[in-house]
Amino acid sequence: MSYVIYDVETTGLTRCFDQIVQFAAVRTDDALKVTDQYHIRCRLMPHVIPSPEALNVTGLRIEQLVDPSLPSHFTMVTEIRRVLESWCPTLFLGYNSLSFDEEFLRLAFYQCLHGPYLTNAPGNARADVLNLCRITAALRPDVIKPATNKEGRPVFKLKALAEANDIVVPLSHDAIADVATTLALCQHVRMRAPEIWSQFLRFSKKASVEAFITEEDAFLVSETFGNHHRARAVTRIGKHSEQATKHYCLDLSADLEAIRTMPDIELILLCQGDARPIVTIRTNAAPTLWALYDATPDQIAPLDETEIVERAQLIREDQPLMERLCKVAQAAEPSYPPSPHVEEQLYGHAFPSPQDKTLMQDFHEAHWEKRVELAGRFTDMRFRLLAERLIYLERPGLLEENLRLAADEELRNRVMAPISSKARWRSIPAAQRDLEAFIEKDLEGDQLANMVGYGEHLRRRASEYS
Structure with a gap:
């Protein structure tokens, strides 16, 4: 198996209306040794106005972005496509890539009339090294320890995390440097916690995820909402009626009696808040999962392993309840009106x-x-x-x-x-x-x-x- 580790720098955070201005990637072999690399920059499109904060973070000057000697955005994206296709089949990796870099890459492909879903095309897979670091910190704190902010809370920002684990970071918020740092973190975990690295690779495959969540009575899933992160002991209760990769799981620490008696409208409102008892797992998005027997007591508190298994079995024996909760979870999902802007029309269309x-x-x-x-x-x-x-x-x-x-x-x-x-x-x-x-x-x-x-x-x- 080969790996492609990539990173993008952009003009801001608005994925449909900002643009990639720098792309870097390395291709490695199964042992994470670099076999090829690629880097490209482009000039600014005339309708894209960069965020001042993005320029400050990346250190890019506006004269660099309007340099006429740089390739156009269209030329850059076409070259990126050519290189990445030549490296396929592969496993695509990045740091916080599934919510940021991959979205920018998909939208760039779409806006330049390329197929947008290269990273999960047949033969390819994708996973997020941020999730690898989070689960390693949870299960093997001797291998990865999070950085901490002024309030003492754990921080998983790339540069801070690398420095907290004695990994040299030459620069940050530069695509080439961020790729090198991400690769170093992968090598660090693979060498010191090979069992976690193997599990990370396993769950980059949709079929492996589906088999695990279906066969295990109870398991743990890592969930991020806003700037917060938590691990939850759950059991699978079903899946979306139309989207086969979207599965629903019930938090086993939830008040089951209250859920059974709660009217549907109240359950829907509950599922739309931060205290939602139902977790959505997308089997094609490399979720962070681990077995109940690998969990620490703190991770499954206030329950113990026996209580969790008993609760899971009770729920799985109640088919009407599981069907009702799946319908509630689906009804609680946000719906968005169609956008009049072509940039925002990738999703929700044929x-x-x-x-x-x-x-x-x-x-x-x-x-x-x-x-x-x-x-x-x-x-x-x-x-x-x-x-x-x-x-x-x-x-x-x-x-x-x-x-x-x-x-x-x-x-x-x-x-x-x-x-x-x-x-x-x-x-x-x-x-x-x-x-x-x-x-x-x-x-x-x-x-x-x-x-x-x-x-x-x-x-x-x-x-x-x-």
Whole structure:
């Protein structure tokens, strides 16, 4: 088996409207020895306004992001795709990647007319090294110890965690350095806790997860909500009626009698809060699981192992209760209205038709003049809009005048959206407001110079549209 460890740096945290500006990855063999590596940066797309805080965290200067010698975002994403496909099949790893890096990568692929689900395509798997470190700290604190903040609470930020475990960190919030640090953590756990490393690899496979949660009467799952993390002893009660990879489990420390007598509407409200008794496990998202016999007394308190097994058996013998709880859990899940913005239309829509999939492939193989004609043949309006945007960003002169002028107007409206509009993206006025507040944090030296330079850039761009 090979592994690909990757990291991205972005212009902010808004995954649909910010962009990747740096990507790095290494490919390793089964022993985590590097066999290949890749790194690329790109320039800023004109409709993306970086977050001042993101620039400060990464140390990137605005002049680096608008450097015309850098490849475009489209060129970078296409190259990333080519390299990663050449490294498949593989297990994709990153640090906090399943909630951040992978989402940015998927959306970049989608917006550049590539299939978005490369990391869990047939033959591939994915897992999160953050979860590896959390379970190692829980089960083998002699191998991984968390960092602590000023209040003494455990911290699992990459740089702080590495330093707390005597792993040298040359830089942070640089894609190349973060990949090296993530690789070092993997090597550290694999060498000192091979049983946890094997379990981590096991649960990167959907079939292994499903077999474990189905066959075990009770087990532990690691759950993160907001900035908090907890381990819960649970038993599987069923799965989503339409999404086969989504399974529901009941927290065995919950008040079972209260749950049995509670009206459905109250149970739904309970399941929408932080004290929800039902845990959702996605078998294709490499959940952090471990067997009951591996748990410490603190992890299963206030119950002991015997009580947990007895409760699990009682619940599993009550099929009507399990069916009712699954319906409640499904009803408690949030629903979102459809977005009018194409960037937010990856999820909740049908997969591309065979015709549109073929057109995507043709689009990438064609020259730009041919791509103009191909753009109009997409049957799914999402892909037609994305194709036209790519042409506008790369070869605007090829568009018909009415389309180009409409795109010019859309660009102006987007980057100059007033703060009062509460736009989903970051506009120049919003960035200027954030920058002013950020500079008041007593920045100095290079940090202050970076922010001042960014402020001048924003004023110049705003003047272009005045």
